[in-house]
Amino acid sequence: MKISEEDAILIKNLHLSKKYGARRLLNEFPDKGWKLGTVDKLLKKIRKTGTIDRQPGSGRPRSVRINENIENVENFVLSQEDKPKTHRSTREISRETGIHRSTVHRIIHRDLQLKCLKRRRAQLLSEANRVARLTRCKQLLKRYSDHAVDFIWFTDEKVFTVEPPFNSQNDRVYAPVGTKKRLIDPSRLLRTRSTFSRSVMVSVAVSEMGMTELIFVDPGVKVNGQYYHDVLLSQQMLSAIKGVAGDTFVFQQDSAPAHRARDTIQLLQRRHPTSSALTSGRPTVQI
Numbered sequence: 001m002k003i004s005e006e007d008a009i010l011i012k013n014l015h016l017s018k019k020y021g022a023r024r025l026l027n028e029f030p031d032k033g034w035k036l037g038t039v040d041k042l043l044k045k046i047r048k049t050g051t052i053d054r055q056p057g058s059g060r061p062r063s064v065r066i067n068e069n070i071e072n073v074e075n076f077v078l079s080q081e082d083k084p085k086t087h088r089s090t091r092e093i094s095r096e097t098g099i100h101r102s103t104v105h106r107i108i109h110r111d112l113q114l115k116c117l118k119r120r121r122a123q124l125l126s127e128a129n130r131v132a133r134l135t136r137c138k139q140l141l142k143r144y145s146d147h148a149v150d151f152i153w154f155t156d157e158k159v160f161t162v163e164p165p166f167n168s169q170n171d172r173v174y175a176p177v178g179t180k181k182r183l184i185d186p187s188r189l190l191r192t193r194s195t196f197s198r199s200v201m202v203s204v205a206v207s208e209m210g211m212t213e214l215i216f217v218d219p220g221v222k223v224n225g226q227y228y229h230d231v232l233l234s235q236q237m238l239s240a241i242k243g244v245a246g247d248t249f250v251f252q253q254d255s256a257p258a259h260r261a262r263d264t265i266q267l268l269q270r271r272h273p274t275s276s277a278l279t280s281g282r283p284t285v286q287i
Contacts, residue, residue, distance in 0.1 A: 002038075007034070022040040025039055070107050073104055076096065090105055150209060153252060155204070157201055158203075160200050160201075171191065203215040205240065212241055225258045225264055228264060251268070
Protein backbone atom coordinates (compact mmCIF):
# COMPACT_ATOMS: atom_id res chain seq x y z
CA MET A 1 0.00 0.00 0.00
CA LYS A 2 1.34 3.41 -0.95
CA ILE A 3 1.68 5.94 1.85
CA SER A 4 0.07 9.30 1.18
CA GLU A 5 2.05 12.53 1.40
CA GLU A 6 0.21 13.58 4.60
CA ASP A 7 0.97 10.23 6.27
CA ALA A 8 4.61 10.43 5.15
CA ILE A 9 4.93 13.86 6.79
CA LEU A 10 3.38 12.45 10.00
CA ILE A 11 5.81 9.50 10.00
CA LYS A 12 8.76 11.80 9.43
CA ASN A 13 7.81 14.14 12.29
CA LEU A 14 7.25 11.28 14.77
CA HIS A 15 10.46 9.53 13.76
CA LEU A 16 12.62 12.67 14.04
CA SER A 17 11.00 14.08 17.19
CA LYS A 18 10.08 10.94 19.19
CA LYS A 19 12.29 8.33 17.52
CA TYR A 20 9.31 6.15 16.57
CA GLY A 21 10.27 3.00 14.68
CA ALA A 22 8.23 1.09 12.12
CA ARG A 23 6.51 -1.27 14.57
CA ARG A 24 5.71 1.55 16.99
CA LEU A 25 4.10 3.52 14.20
CA LEU A 26 1.98 0.53 13.17
CA ASN A 27 0.82 0.05 16.76
CA GLU A 28 -0.02 3.74 17.18
CA PHE A 29 -2.01 3.96 13.93
CA PRO A 30 -3.60 0.55 13.25
CA ASP A 31 -6.41 2.09 11.15
CA LYS A 32 -4.02 3.51 8.56
CA GLY A 33 -3.43 0.12 6.95
CA TRP A 34 0.32 0.68 6.56
CA LYS A 35 2.60 -2.23 5.74
CA LEU A 36 5.68 -2.89 7.84
CA GLY A 37 8.01 -3.08 4.84
CA THR A 38 6.67 0.16 3.35
CA VAL A 39 7.08 2.09 6.60
CA ASP A 40 10.53 0.64 7.18
CA LYS A 41 11.60 1.63 3.65
CA LEU A 42 10.35 5.18 4.21
CA LEU A 43 12.24 5.44 7.53
CA LYS A 44 15.46 4.32 5.84
CA LYS A 45 14.99 7.03 3.25
CA ILE A 46 14.40 9.64 5.94
CA ARG A 47 17.53 8.59 7.83
CA LYS A 48 19.60 8.65 4.67
CA THR A 49 18.35 11.84 3.00
CA GLY A 50 16.50 13.67 5.78
CA THR A 51 13.45 14.21 3.51
CA ILE A 52 10.47 12.36 2.08
CA ASP A 53 10.77 14.02 -1.32
CA ARG A 54 11.79 12.00 -4.32
CA GLN A 55 15.45 12.38 -5.12
CA PRO A 56 16.65 13.22 -8.65
CA GLY A 57 17.71 10.08 -10.50
CA SER A 58 15.84 7.72 -8.17
CA GLY A 59 13.40 5.10 -9.37
CA ARG A 60 13.53 2.80 -12.38
CA PRO A 61 15.60 4.34 -15.21
CA ARG A 62 13.82 5.26 -18.40
CA SER A 63 13.85 2.68 -21.15
CA VAL A 64 11.71 4.35 -23.83
CA ARG A 65 11.54 8.08 -23.10
CA ILE A 66 15.26 8.42 -23.68
CA ASN A 67 17.01 11.33 -25.36
CA GLU A 68 17.19 9.59 -28.73
CA ASN A 69 13.45 8.86 -28.88
CA ILE A 70 12.59 12.34 -27.61
CA GLU A 71 14.69 13.85 -30.41
CA ASN A 72 13.03 11.65 -33.03
CA VAL A 73 9.53 12.57 -31.85
CA GLU A 74 10.48 16.26 -31.77
CA ASN A 75 11.68 16.12 -35.39
CA PHE A 76 8.38 14.59 -36.51
CA VAL A 77 6.00 16.70 -34.47
CA LEU A 78 7.67 20.03 -35.30
CA SER A 79 8.30 19.28 -38.96
CA GLN A 80 5.54 21.67 -40.08
CA GLU A 81 7.55 24.72 -38.99
CA ASP A 82 9.82 24.60 -42.05
CA LYS A 83 7.64 22.47 -44.32
CA PRO A 84 3.94 23.35 -44.05
CA LYS A 85 1.41 20.49 -44.17
CA THR A 86 4.03 17.85 -43.29
CA HIS A 87 2.85 17.53 -39.69
CA ARG A 88 2.31 13.93 -38.52
CA SER A 89 -0.24 12.74 -35.99
CA THR A 90 0.73 10.76 -32.87
CA ARG A 91 -0.50 7.60 -34.58
CA GLU A 92 1.75 8.20 -37.61
CA ILE A 93 4.74 9.07 -35.41
CA SER A 94 4.19 5.86 -33.41
CA ARG A 95 4.07 3.81 -36.62
CA GLU A 96 7.24 5.33 -38.06
CA THR A 97 9.35 5.34 -34.88
CA GLY A 98 8.12 2.11 -33.30
CA ILE A 99 7.31 3.93 -30.05
CA HIS A 100 3.97 3.23 -28.41
CA ARG A 101 1.35 5.88 -29.10
CA SER A 102 0.80 6.67 -25.39
CA THR A 103 4.55 7.14 -24.95
CA VAL A 104 4.63 9.50 -27.94
CA HIS A 105 1.85 11.48 -26.27
CA ARG A 106 3.83 11.69 -22.99
CA ILE A 107 6.98 12.81 -24.81
CA ILE A 108 5.08 15.59 -26.58
CA HIS A 109 3.39 16.95 -23.47
CA ARG A 110 5.84 16.15 -20.64
CA ASP A 111 9.31 16.15 -22.19
CA LEU A 112 8.85 18.63 -25.06
CA GLN A 113 6.31 20.77 -23.15
CA LEU A 114 4.15 21.21 -26.25
CA LYS A 115 0.40 21.71 -26.53
CA CYS A 116 -1.87 20.81 -29.40
CA LEU A 117 -3.65 23.58 -31.33
CA LYS A 118 -6.47 22.75 -33.71
CA ARG A 119 -6.37 24.16 -37.23
CA ARG A 120 -9.34 26.25 -38.30
CA ARG A 121 -10.65 27.17 -41.70
CA ALA A 122 -10.03 30.75 -42.71
CA GLN A 123 -10.19 32.90 -45.81
CA LEU A 124 -6.94 33.00 -47.74
CA LEU A 125 -5.73 36.59 -48.01
CA SER A 126 -3.17 37.56 -50.61
CA GLU A 127 -0.77 40.42 -50.08
CA ALA A 128 -2.99 42.58 -52.29
CA ASN A 129 -5.99 41.77 -50.07
CA ARG A 130 -4.05 42.74 -46.94
CA VAL A 131 -2.95 46.04 -48.44
CA ALA A 132 -6.49 46.83 -49.64
CA ARG A 133 -8.01 46.09 -46.22
CA LEU A 134 -5.41 48.19 -44.45
CA THR A 135 -6.03 51.06 -46.86
CA ARG A 136 -9.79 50.90 -46.32
CA CYS A 137 -9.38 50.88 -42.54
CA LYS A 138 -7.14 53.95 -42.70
CA GLN A 139 -9.67 55.70 -44.92
CA LEU A 140 -12.42 55.03 -42.40
CA LEU A 141 -10.30 56.26 -39.48
CA LYS A 142 -9.34 59.39 -41.41
CA ARG A 143 -12.88 60.09 -42.51
CA TYR A 144 -14.60 59.82 -39.14
CA SER A 145 -13.67 61.22 -35.75
CA ASP A 146 -13.56 59.10 -32.60
CA HIS A 147 -16.97 60.39 -31.63
CA ALA A 148 -18.49 59.48 -35.00
CA VAL A 149 -17.29 55.86 -34.79
CA ASP A 150 -20.06 55.10 -32.29
CA PHE A 151 -22.64 55.99 -34.96
CA ILE A 152 -21.30 53.56 -37.61
CA TRP A 153 -23.62 50.61 -38.22
CA PHE A 154 -22.25 47.40 -39.76
CA THR A 155 -24.59 44.93 -41.48
CA ASP A 156 -24.23 41.40 -42.77
CA GLU A 157 -26.23 38.26 -43.55
CA LYS A 158 -25.67 34.71 -42.35
CA VAL A 159 -27.19 31.38 -43.40
CA PHE A 160 -28.05 28.99 -40.55
CA THR A 161 -28.80 25.35 -41.34
CA VAL A 162 -31.46 23.46 -39.42
CA GLU A 163 -29.36 20.28 -39.56
CA PRO A 164 -28.05 19.67 -35.99
CA PRO A 165 -24.28 19.35 -35.39
CA PHE A 166 -22.88 15.83 -35.40
CA ASN A 167 -19.90 14.41 -33.52
CA SER A 168 -19.12 10.81 -34.47
CA GLN A 169 -17.05 10.33 -31.31
CA ASN A 170 -20.07 10.91 -29.06
CA ASP A 171 -22.79 9.22 -31.14
CA ARG A 172 -22.63 5.63 -29.87
CA VAL A 173 -25.03 2.69 -29.66
CA TYR A 174 -24.79 0.31 -26.70
CA ALA A 175 -25.87 -3.32 -26.94
CA PRO A 176 -25.57 -6.34 -24.62
CA VAL A 177 -22.24 -8.16 -24.63
CA GLY A 178 -22.21 -10.93 -27.21
CA THR A 179 -24.74 -9.27 -29.50
CA LYS A 180 -23.65 -9.37 -33.13
CA LYS A 181 -23.80 -6.15 -35.08
CA ARG A 182 -25.92 -7.67 -37.85
CA LEU A 183 -28.65 -8.50 -35.32
CA ILE A 184 -29.11 -4.84 -34.29
CA ASP A 185 -31.84 -2.86 -36.02
CA PRO A 186 -30.19 -0.82 -38.84
CA SER A 187 -32.20 2.25 -37.82
CA ARG A 188 -30.15 2.34 -34.59
CA LEU A 189 -26.81 2.16 -36.39
CA LEU A 190 -27.39 4.39 -39.42
CA ARG A 191 -27.50 8.16 -39.17
CA THR A 192 -29.37 9.57 -42.14
CA ARG A 193 -29.43 13.11 -43.40
CA SER A 194 -31.45 14.91 -46.01
CA THR A 195 -29.84 15.80 -49.34
CA PHE A 196 -30.72 19.46 -48.96
CA SER A 197 -30.97 20.48 -45.33
CA ARG A 198 -33.37 23.27 -44.44
CA SER A 199 -31.80 26.65 -43.78
CA VAL A 200 -32.71 30.20 -42.88
CA MET A 201 -30.92 33.46 -43.69
CA VAL A 202 -30.74 36.14 -41.02
CA SER A 203 -29.60 39.76 -41.34
CA VAL A 204 -28.67 42.15 -38.52
CA ALA A 205 -26.99 45.53 -38.01
CA VAL A 206 -24.70 46.29 -35.05
CA SER A 207 -22.89 49.32 -33.70
CA GLU A 208 -21.56 50.75 -30.46
CA MET A 209 -25.08 52.06 -29.83
CA GLY A 210 -26.64 48.59 -29.92
CA MET A 211 -28.10 46.22 -32.48
CA THR A 212 -31.29 45.80 -34.46
CA GLU A 213 -33.67 42.90 -34.13
CA LEU A 214 -32.99 39.85 -36.28
CA ILE A 215 -34.37 40.25 -39.79
CA PHE A 216 -35.31 36.93 -41.41
CA VAL A 217 -35.16 36.58 -45.18
CA ASP A 218 -38.17 34.92 -46.79
CA PRO A 219 -37.61 31.16 -47.32
CA GLY A 220 -36.45 30.23 -50.79
CA VAL A 221 -35.55 33.81 -51.73
CA LYS A 222 -32.11 34.57 -53.14
CA VAL A 223 -30.70 37.82 -51.82
CA ASN A 224 -29.76 39.53 -55.06
CA GLY A 225 -29.46 43.25 -55.67
CA GLN A 226 -33.15 43.72 -56.39
CA TYR A 227 -34.41 41.89 -53.28
CA TYR A 228 -31.78 43.56 -51.14
CA HIS A 229 -32.66 47.16 -51.95
CA ASP A 230 -36.41 46.65 -52.60
CA VAL A 231 -37.26 44.54 -49.54
CA LEU A 232 -34.45 43.98 -47.06
CA LEU A 233 -32.99 47.47 -47.14
CA SER A 234 -35.96 49.70 -47.95
CA GLN A 235 -38.64 48.00 -45.89
CA GLN A 236 -36.72 46.55 -42.94
CA MET A 237 -33.05 47.36 -42.32
CA LEU A 238 -32.97 51.16 -42.54
CA SER A 239 -36.12 51.59 -40.50
CA ALA A 240 -34.77 49.17 -37.85
CA ILE A 241 -31.54 51.16 -37.55
CA LYS A 242 -33.45 54.43 -37.29
CA GLY A 243 -35.49 52.93 -34.49
CA VAL A 244 -32.30 52.52 -32.44
CA ALA A 245 -30.03 55.35 -33.62
CA GLY A 246 -32.47 58.01 -34.74
CA ASP A 247 -31.96 60.04 -37.91
CA THR A 248 -28.16 60.42 -37.70
CA PHE A 249 -25.95 57.40 -38.31
CA VAL A 250 -23.40 55.98 -40.75
CA PHE A 251 -24.47 52.90 -42.73
CA GLN A 252 -21.46 50.64 -43.47
CA GLN A 253 -21.80 47.60 -45.75
CA ASP A 254 -19.35 44.95 -46.84
CA SER A 255 -18.46 44.16 -50.46
CA ALA A 256 -21.15 41.57 -51.14
CA PRO A 257 -22.46 41.84 -54.73
CA ALA A 258 -25.95 42.80 -53.55
CA HIS A 259 -24.49 45.53 -51.31
CA ARG A 260 -22.36 47.20 -53.95
CA ALA A 261 -24.85 46.78 -56.78
CA ARG A 262 -25.44 49.98 -58.78
CA ASP A 263 -29.16 49.98 -57.99
CA THR A 264 -28.46 49.70 -54.25
CA ILE A 265 -26.04 52.65 -54.22
CA GLN A 266 -28.39 54.73 -56.39
CA LEU A 267 -31.30 53.94 -54.06
CA LEU A 268 -29.36 55.14 -51.01
CA GLN A 269 -28.12 58.25 -52.77
CA ARG A 270 -31.61 59.01 -54.09
CA ARG A 271 -33.24 58.70 -50.68
CA HIS A 272 -30.37 60.52 -48.95
CA PRO A 273 -28.69 63.11 -51.20
CA THR A 274 -25.92 63.76 -48.65
CA SER A 275 -24.72 60.17 -48.74
CA SER A 276 -21.43 59.17 -50.32
CA ALA A 277 -19.31 56.09 -50.91
CA LEU A 278 -15.67 55.25 -50.29
CA THR A 279 -13.58 54.65 -53.37
CA SER A 280 -12.12 51.51 -51.79
CA GLY A 281 -15.01 49.32 -52.85
CA ARG A 282 -16.79 49.11 -49.47
CA PRO A 283 -19.85 51.39 -49.81
CA THR A 284 -20.39 53.69 -46.87
CA VAL A 285 -23.59 55.71 -46.70
CA GLN A 286 -24.06 58.54 -44.25
CA ILE A 287 -27.70 58.94 -43.29
